[in-house]
Amino acid sequence: MNRLAIIGIVIVAVFVLVAVFAPWIAHYDVGTTNLAMRYMPPSAAHWFGTDSTGRDIFSRVVFGARISLEVGVVVVAVSAFVGTIIGAVAGYYSGWVDSVLSGYLFNVFLAFPGLLLAIALVAFLGAGLNKLIFALCIIGWVGYARLIRAQVLKVREYDFVQAARALGAGDFRILFVHILPNAIQPLIVQASLGMAGAVLSEASLSFLGLGVPPPAPSWGVMIEEARDLSTLQAAPHALIFPGLAIALTVLAFNFIGDGLREYLDPRQRRR
Amino acid sequence: MKYKLFGLLRRVGFLILVVWTVVSLVTLLIELVPGDPAVAVLGEQATPEQLAQFRVKHGLDRPAFFFDFPEDNSGQRHFRWYGLNNRYDDYWIALLHGDLGKSFRTEQPVIQLIFERYPATIELAVTAMLIAISIAVPLGVVAGKNRGTLLDNSLSVIALVGISLPSFVIGPMLVYVFAVKLGWLAPSGRFVWSDIILPAVTLGAALSAILTRMVRSSVIEELGEGYVRTARAKGLSERAVVYKHVLKNGLIPVVTVLGLQLGILLAGAIITEKIFGWPGLGLLLVEDGIGKRDYRIVQGCVLAISTTYIIANTLTDMLYRRLDPRIRVS
Numbered sequence: 001m002n003r004l005a006i007i008g009i010v011i012v013a014v015f016v017l018v019a020v021f022a023p024w025i026a027h028y029d030v031g032t033t034n035l036a037m038r039y040m041p042p043s044a045a046h047w048f049g050t051d052s053t054g055r056d057i058f059s060r061v062v063f064g065a066r067i068s069l070e071v072g073v074v075v076v077a078v079s080a081f082v083g084t085i086i087g088a089v090a091g092y093y094s095g096w097v098d099s100v101l102s103g104y105l106f107n108v109f110l111a112f113p114g115l116l117l118a119i120a121l122v123a124f125l126g127a128g129l130n131k132l133i134f135a136l137c138i139i140g141w142v143g144y145a146r147l148i149r150a151q152v153l154k155v156r157e158y159d160f161v162q163a164a165r166a167l168g169a170g171d172f173r174i175l176f177v178h179i180l181p182n183a184i185q186p187l188i189v190q191a192s193l194g195m196a197g198a199v200l201s202e203a204s205l206s207f208l209g210l211g212v213p214p215p216a217p218s219w220g221v222m223i224e225e226a227r228d229l230s231t232l233q234a235a236p237h238a239l240i241f242p243g244l245a246i247a248l249t250v251l252a253f254n255f256i257g258d259g260l261r262e263y264l265d266p267r268q269r270r271r
Numbered sequence: 272m273k274y275k276l277f278g279l280l281r282r283v284g285f286l287i288l289v290v291w292t293v294v295s296l297v298t299l300l301i302e303l304v305p306g307d308p309a310v311a312v313l314g315e316q317a318t319p320e321q322l323a324q325f326r327v328k329h330g331l332d333r334p335a336f337f338f339d340f341p342e343d344n345s346g347q348r349h350f351r352w353y354g355l356n357n358r359y360d361d362y363w364i365a366l367l368h369g370d371l372g373k374s375f376r377t378e379q380p381v382i383q384l385i386f387e388r389y390p391a392t393i394e395l396a397v398t399a400m401l402i403a404i405s406i407a408v409p410l411g412v413v414a415g416k417n418r419g420t421l422l423d424n425s426l427s428v429i430a431l432v433g434i435s436l437p438s439f440v441i442g443p444m445l446v447y448v449f450a451v452k453l454g455w456l457a458p459s460g461r462f463v464w465s466d467i468i469l470p471a472v473t474l475g476a477a478l479s480a481i482l483t484r485m486v487r488s489s490v491i492e493e494l495g496e497g498y499v500r501t502a503r504a505k506g507l508s509e510r511a512v513v514y515k516h517v518l519k520n521g522l523i524p525v526v527t528v529l530g531l532q533l534g535i536l537l538a539g540a541i542i543t544e545k546i547f548g549w550p551g552l553g554l555l556l557v558e559d560g561i562g563k564r565d566y567r568i569v570q571g572c573v574l575a576i577s578t579t580y581i582i583a584n585t586l587t588d589m590l591y592r593r594l595d596p597r598i599r600v601s
Contacts, residue, residue: 108293111289113534113535113538114538115538116541116576116580119561120569121300123569124301124304124566196435200437203439210561220439226443227439227546229450233451239443239444240444243443247435250435250436251435254431254435
C-alpha cells in the first residue's frame with residue numbers, strides 16, 4: 001500500500017469515530033442559537049468559533065460527519081448491490097438481455113450528467129434526506145453495473161466455470177457462487193471513489209437547498225449559510241471549517257481509491 | 272464505406288433513442304411532485320376556481336400519460352385508456368414546434384428564457400475550460416517528464432487536492448480573498464469583463480486537476496514508445512521530442528476527456544452560477560425554477576442542459592475516432 005492510501009485510511013478512521021461518538025465529542029447543541037455569541041472567532045470554548053446565529057461550529061461539523069457518513073454508506077451499499085446484480089445479469093446472459101441492459105439502459109443513465117439528474121429528481125420529489133439518498137442511488141448504480149458486467153464477461157470464460165457447469169450447477173449457482181466472488185475485487189476501488197462522490201454530492205445538493213433541510217448540520221448547508229458577504233466579512237472561519245471537513249473526507253476516500261487501484265493492478269504499480 | 276454509413280446510422284439512431292428517453296423522463300418527472308402541482312405553485316390559500324383555472328391554462332387538467340390505473344369509489348384500481356389526448360403527447364407536440372411551455376409564474380415562454388441565459392453558461396464553461404487547459408498541459412508535461420521525482424509527487428498531490436475541493440468551497444473562499452479582503456473583483460454578477468474571472472477559475476479548478484493527471488500519464492505512456500527513441504536517436508532536442516512528438520499523440524485521450532468534461536462543466540455550472548449570481552441556465556434552474564417551484568422552467572432547463580451534454584459527448588466521440596486512426600480501424 002502506498003503512503004497516501006494509509007493517510008487516507010487514518011483520516012477516514014478519524015471521520016468514522018467522530019461520526020459514531022458525536023454526542024460525546026460535541027459539547028454544544030447543534031441547533032441552539034445565541035445571538036449574543038455570533039461570529040465568535042475560534043477560542044478555547046468554541047474551538048471552531050461560532051456562526052451567524054451563535055451556534056458552535058465545531059459541534060455542527062462533528063454532527064455533520066454523521067449525515068455525510070450515513071448518506072455515503074447507504075448510497076454506496078445500495079448502488080453497489082443493485083449495480084452488481086444488474087451488471088452480473090447483463091454480463092452472464094449476454095445476447096438480447098445484455099443489449100437491452102448495457103446497450104440501452106446503462107447508456108441512457110450515462111448520457112445524463114449525474115448531478116443534474118439528482119437535482120432534477122429532488123427538485124420534483126421535494127427536499128429531504130431519504131429523497132436525496134434515493135436520487136443519489138439512481139445516479140450511482142450504473143457505474144458499478146458497468147464494472148461488474150465487464151468483470152463477469154471475463155470471468156465466465158474461465159475453466160472453473162466450465163467445470164461447475166459440467167458438474168450440473170444451475171445458472172444462479174454459477175453466477176452467484178462461482179463467478180461473482182471472483183469478479184468483485186475492483187468493486188472495492190469503485191466503492192471507495194463512490195464514497196467520495198456521495199459525500200460530495202450530498203454536500204452539493206444540500207448547498208443548493210435540495211438536501212437535508214437547514215437546521216440540520218450538513219456541511220453543505222453550513223457552507224451555504226456561511227457564504228453571504230456579511231458572514232464572510234465577520235466570520236470566514238464559518239466557511240473554512242466545514243469546507244476543510246468536506247475536502248479532507250473526499251480527499252481521504254480518493255487517496256484510498258487510488259491506492260487500492262494501484263495495489264490491485266500490478267501493471268500500474270510499476271509505472 | 273457501407274460499414275461507415277451503417278455505423279453513422281447506428282449512432283444517430285441511438286442518439287434519438289437517448290434523447291427520446293430523456294424527454295420522456297423530464298415530461299413524466301412532474302408526476303413525482305407530491306400532491307397537486309397547482310397547489311404547490313399557487314399555495315394553500317388559492318381558491319378552487321384559481322386552481323382549476325391554473326390547471327386548464329397549463330394543461331394540468333388533462334391525463335398525464337396514455338393510460339393509468341385510477342381508483343374507483345370502492346377502492347379498486349382499473350386500467351383506463353386515454354388515447355392520444357394526454358399531456359405526454361402535448362409536451363412532445365409542443366417540443367417539436369420549438370415550444371417548451373410557459374412559465375408557471377410569469378407566463379413567459381420557457382424557450383425564450385433559456386435562449387436568454389444560454390450564452391452566459393456557454394461563456395462560463397468555455398472560459399473555465401480554457402483556464403483549465405492552460406494550467407494542466409504545462410503542469411502535466413512537467414510532471415510526466417520528471418516522473419517519480421519530488422516535483423512529480425507534489426504535483427500529483429496538489430492535483431488530488433484540486434479534485435477533492437468542491438466548487439462551493441473554492442468559490443466562497445475566492446470571494447473572501449479577492450472581493451472581501453482585497454476588493455479587486457466583484458463578488459457576484461455579470462457586468463464588466465473581469466466578472467468572469469472568479470466563476471471561471473472556480474468552475475475550472477477541478478477540471479485542471481483532472482487534466483493534469485491525464486496529461487501526465489499520457490506523456491509517460493508516449494515517452495516509452497519507439498518513435499520517441501527514433502526522434503532522440505536522430506538528434507532532436509528533448510524539448511522538440513516532447514512538444515512536437517509526444518504531446519501530439521499524448522493529447523488524443525485528453526481531447527476525449529475534454530469533450531466529456533464540457534458536459535460535466537455545464538452541469539457543474541449550476542453550483543458555480545449560484546455562488547456568483549452568474550445569470551446562466553444554472554441560475555435559471557435553481558432560482559426561478561426550483562426556488563419558485565416553476566416546474567416548467569425546471570423541465571426546460573434539465574432538457575437544455577442534458578441535450579447539450581449528449582450532443583457534446585457524441586461530437587467528442589466522433590472527433591476522437593477521426594483523430595486516432597487506430598480506433599477507427601478497430
